[in-house]
Each structure stands twice: as C-alpha cells, then as structure tokens.
Amino acid sequence: MELITFKLILVLALFLLALTIAAYSTWAERKVAAVMQDRIGPSKAGPFGLLQPLADGGKFFFKEDFTPANAERFLFILGPSLVMFISLITGAVIPWGKSLNIGGTSFDLQVANIDVGVLYIIGMASIGVYGIMIGGWASNNKYSLIGAIRASSQMISYELAMGLALLSIIMMTGSLDLKVISESQATGKLWGLFELDGMNWNIFYQPLAFLVFIIAALAETNRHPFDLPECESELVTGYSTEYSSMKLGLYMFGEYVNMFISNAFMVALFFGGYNFPGIEWVTQNWGENAAGILSIVAFLTKTIIGILIFMWIRWTLPRFRYDQLMHLGWKTLIPLALINLMITGAVILAFGN
Amino acid sequence: MKLTNRSKVVSNKEMTLAEKIYLPAIFKGMGITLKHAVRNIVKGPPIYPYPEVDKPRAEIWRGQHVLKRDEEGRERCTACGLCAVACPAEAITMTAAERTKDEKDLYREEKYASIYEINMLRCIFCGMCEEACPKSAIYLTDRLVDVETNRGSFIYGKDKLVEKINERIDITTRQSEKQKNAVK
Numbered sequence: 364m365e366l367i368t369f370k371l372i373l374v375l376a377l378f379l380l381a382l383t384i385a386a387y388s389t390w391a392e393r394k395v396a397a398v399m400q401d402r403i404g405p406s407k408a409g410p411f412g413l414l415q416p417l418a419d420g421g422k423f424f425f426k427e428d429f430t431p432a433n434a435e436r437f438l439f440i441l442g443p444s445l446v447m448f449i450s451l452i453t454g455a456v457i458p459w460g461k462s463l464n465i466g467g468t469s470f471d472l473q474v475a476n477i478d479v480g481v482l483y484i485i486g487m488a489s490i491g492v493y494g495i496m497i498g499g500w501a502s503n504n505k506y507s508l509i510g511a512i513r514a515s516s517q518m519i520s521y522e523l524a525m526g527l528a529l530l531s532i533i534m535m536t537g538s539l540d541l542k543v544i545s546e547s548q549a550t551g552k553l554w555g556l557f558e559l560d561g562m563n564w565n566i567f568y569q570p571l572a573f574l575v576f577i578i579a580a581l582a583e584t585n586r587h588p589f590d591l592p593e594c595e596s597e598l599v600t601g602y603s604t605e606y607s608s609m610k611l612g613l614y615m616f617g618e619y620v621n622m623f624i625s626n627a628f629m630v631a632l633f634f635g636g637y638n639f640p641g642i643e644w645v646t647q648n649w650g651e652n653a654a655g656i657l658s659i660v661a662f663l664t665k666t667i668i669g670i671l672i673f674m675w676i677r678w679t680l681p682r683f684r685y686d687q688l689m690h691l692g693w694k695t696l697i698p699l700a701l702i703n704l705m706i707t708g709a710v711i712l713a714f715g716n
Numbered sequence: 717m718k719l720t721n722r723s724k725v726v727s728n729k730e731m732t733l734a735e736k737i738y739l740p741a742i743f744k745g746m747g748i749t750l751k752h753a754v755r756n757i758v759k760g761p762p763i764y765p766y767p768e769v770d771k772p773r774a775e776i777w778r779g780q781h782v783l784k785r786d787e788e789g790r791e792r793c794t795a796c797g798l799c800a801v802a803c804p805a806e807a808i809t810m811t812a813a814e815r816t817k818d819e820k821d822l823y824r825e826e827k828y829a830s831i832y833e834i835n836m837l838r839c840i841f842c843g844m845c846e847e848a849c850p851k852s853a854i855y856l857t858d859r860l861v862d863v864e865t866n867r868g869s870f871i872y873g874k875d876k877l878v879e880k881i882n883e884r885i886d887i888t889t890r891q892s893e894k895q896k897n898a899v900k
Contacts, residue, residue: 398752675746679748680745
C-alpha cells in the first residue's frame with residue numbers, strides 16, 4: 364500500500380472517529396449529568412437513548428437557519444465553520460497508535476509527523492478563539508459580544524499557563540514532536556527505580572504540570588467551571604445566542620471535538636500516549652499489528668476516561684466568577700507553572716536525565 | 717425566626733490554607749457526585765418513568781370532588797351552603813331549589829341544589845367542604861382533575877360532580893374509621 368493511501372484512509376477514519384466521539388459525547392454528557400442528579404437521562408430514542416445524537420442532529424438540520432438583520436453575513440457563517448475546522452485539524456499531529464504493518468511496510472498511526480507537533484496544537488488552539496470571537500462579533504448582539512470578549516481574554520490568559528506547563532514536559536523529553544514524547548514514555552525505569560514496561564508516564568514526574576495543564580485545558584475548551592463565554596444564566600449562551608440550526612450545531616459539536624482533541628493531547632503528553640502496560644512484551648510475542656491495535660484501544664480508552672472526567676467536573680462544580688477566573692489564571696497558575704519549570708530545570712541539571 | 721437546624725451562620729473569617737487551595741473542596745464535591753453516580757448505576761435512580769409508570773399517590777390523596785348519592789340513588793346534597801362557607805378559596809357556588817312530589821326518588825332532602833359549581837382553578841383541595849358537609853354529600857376522591865384548554869371548562873357543574881348512578885365512586889379507602897362511622 365502506498366503511504367499516501369494509508370494517510371488518506373487514516374484522515375477519513377480520524378474525521379469519522381472525532382465526529383462519532385463528539386456526537387456520543389453529547390449523549391454521554393446527558394447520561395453523566397442524569398446519573399449524578401438522580402435522573403435517567405435520554406432513554407426514548409433506541410436502547411438507553413443511544414440514537415439520541417442522531418435525533419439531535421436531524422433536528423438541527425430541520426430547524427430554521429436564521430440570520431439576524433444587522434449581522435455581518437459572511438463572518439456570521441465563518442465563525443462556526445472556523446471552530447469546527449480548527450478543532451478537527453488539530454488531531455492531525457497526535458499519534459493515535461504505535462504502528463501498523465500492512466503488506467510488509469510499517470505505517471505510523473499519525474497523519475502528519477511534524478517536528479513541532481506541540482507548537483502546532485497550541486497554535487491551532489489559539490486560532491480556535493477566532494471562531495468564537497468572529498461569531499460573537501458578527502451576531503451584532505451585546506450578549507454575544509460580551510461572551511466573545513470573555514472567551515478570547517480567558518483563552519489568552521490560560522494559554523500562558525498551559526504553555527508554561529508544557530515547557531517542563533518539553534524540557535524533560537527535549538523534543539516538540541509528539542511521537543518522540545510518546546515514545547519516551549514507553550520504556551525506562553520509573554523514577555529510576557522500578558522497571559515497568561510501558562508505564563514510564565510523564566504524570567509520575569510532573570504532577571504539578573499536569574494539574575496546571577488540566578485546569579488550563581478546561582478553560583481552553585470552555586468547559587465548566589470556566590464556561591463563562593456561554594454562561595446561560597447571565598449571557599443567554601453568550602457568543603451563540605443568535606445562532607440556530609446547524610450553525611449552532613457546529614459550535615456545540617466543535618466544543619465536543621475540542622474536548623476530545625484536548626484530552627487526546629493530554630493523554631499523549633502525560634498518560635503515556637498509546638503506551639499500555641506490557642507493550643514491549645506484546646510487540647515481541649504477538650507481533651507488530653497486535654501491539655498497534657491494542658495501542659489504539661489503549662489511547663482511545665484513556666481519552667474517553669479523560670472526557671468522562673471533564674464531564675464529572677462539569678456536573679460537580681459551579682461556574683467561576685469572571686474576576687476569580689482571571690485571578691486563578693494570572694496569580695495562581697502562571698506562578699505555579701513557573702515554579703514547576705524551575706524545579707524541573709534544577710532536577711535536570713542536578714541528575715542529568 | 718429559626719425554621720430548621722440546617723441554616724448556617726455566614727461569616728467573613730479569614731480562609732484557612734486548605735480552603736484557599738480550593739482543591740480539597742473540589743475533591744469533596746466530586747466525591748459526592750461520584751457517590752450519587754455509583755448509587756444510581758448500581759441501584760437505578762430513584763424515579764418513576766412517568767408516562768409508563770404512575771407515581772403512586774397517598775391513600776388519603778385529595779383529588780377531584782364527588783357529590784355522593786345515597787343507597788337508593790338519591791342525591792344527598794341539600795344545598796345548605798356550608799361547604800361554600802367553609803371553602804377558604806371561595807370556589808363553590810350553588811343555587812337551591814325545592815323538590816316537587818315526583819322528584820322524591822331523585823333527591824333525598826326536600827331542598828336540593830339545582831346548580832352546584834366548583835371552580836377547579838380556585839379550589840385548593842383542602843378538604844374543608846368534606847368536613848363541613850352535614851349530609852355526607854361532598855367528598856374528595858383519588859381522581860385527578862382533567863386538563864382543559866380554557867378557563868371556563870374548569871368550572872365543574874353537577875354533570876361532572878354528581879356520581880353516575882351505575883358508576884358509584886368508592887371513597888371509603890381514603891377514609892379513617894371515624895370518618896366512616898360519621899356518614900349519616
């Protein structure tokens with residue numbers, strides 16, 4: 364098989380996977396909410412309400428596609444498209460699995476193996492703000508504008524903390540390539556003490572960085588408790604107030620795709636990527652393809668657990684006030700990340716690697 | 717005035733370190749939601765899936781009124797108006813009429829209610845009318861008042877209130893022994 368064919372198949376598979384997971388995240392979100400609030404959640408459409416995402420999607424398509432009179436029509440359409448587009452292309456650099464051997468050739472399960480994968484994702488995440496900003500501004504509505512401003516200032520503040528938390532990982536691995544970061548977590552002695560196959564995860568070295576990163580990731584994806592841009596009670600869903608039909612659907616979907624990608628990113632950085640306990644043993648005894656498929660399963664399992672934790676947080680915590688959000692970002696997370704960076708640097712200096 | 721012992725006095729005291737870090741509180745909260753989640757997954761949430769399963773009502777539930785007939789099928793109501801007086805919501809109105817000779821098998825007393833109306837929107841289903849009635853004529857039943865689309869339809873006349881002669885409504889299940897013995 365040609366490399367290009369494999370990549371195209373992978374792109375298509377990833378596209379479908381991201382959309383399916385996003386669709387079923389909406390279902391899971393409602394189920395998680397229900398289970399935590401002593402309810403049953405969607406239960407009418409199919410067994411356990413499993414066809415609910417299809418019903419929701421169908422409803423979105425049949426709704427009136429309304430554009431407000433004074434809205435900037437082009438930008439109004441551009442906003443949601445941008446959110447969806449950006450969140451989908453972010454998945455390109457994430458290594459979804461180890462490798463597959465088809466017809467004697469070994470293929471990496473990564474769409475684009477670029478040297479600066481981490482930078483690429485961070486950059487794309489920042490561009491994602493434009494979708495919200497443009498949509499909010501083009502709606503010509505004060506609530507939407509306030510929501511958009513909140514979204515952009517929140518994202519700019521939390522990107523700093525996120526980047527600083529990432530720096531400590533980059534210092535440890537010495538690479539911006541997500542493939543290298545994933546591989547570095549496969550083997551080696553944990554804390555230089557135990558020999559654990561496929562369990563040399565960065566979370567065991569960088570718990571503080573992980574804490575900062577997960578809080579920043581919640582803020583970046585506009586999830587509770589940092590969902591100030593949409594804020595139903597004060598801003599009437601903020602930047603998406605004026606949106607209806609599939610444009611609103613794209614915003615909501617984009618949010619869930621974002622959540623999926625940011626969890627995948629987090630898994631690649633902190634939870635050993637596609638590595639699972641015993642990956643080396645499986646590769647040697649069962650062959651490359653078995654290890655490859657198991658690694659995909661492991662990666663997706665970790666990602667889905669991450670998504671469930673995001674939902675768990677959402678249905679537990681109340682929303683932050685805006686000034687509290689800024690205090691947390693600038694006064695707590697950035698100093699914490701800087702201290703963590705200094706400690707990491709000192710440890711690397713003292714013990715070599 | 718203190719209604720319950722659950723109220724907490726709000727204070728502006730300095731926060732302790734654990735409170736400032738905020739994470740212990742978050743984990744505590746997440747523990748509570750997890751407890752609910754596990755309980756609901758293992759045992760099923762404490763709900764009645766309404767359209768399929770009706771939530772069981774208490775035996776003494778006070779629903780739509782009925783104007784009772786006696787054993788011979790005569791209307792018990794004598795239009796004395798005590799129920800209207802007792803009604804705190806002023807939902808009951810009636811017009812009295814005198815019974816003629818050939819109506820003896822229709823009405824038990826010489827005076828009867830030619831019009832008897834209860835406004836179900838005003839009614840608060842307190843059961844005062846039931847208590848006030850000296851003739852054991854009006855009772856609240858376990859039935860629900862139907863949904864209507866306009867306000868006028870909620871004023872129930874005798875056609876809806878008087879029990880049908882061959883579809884008697886048994887109200888004894890929701891009565892105490894004392895109430896059962898008090899029937900005249």
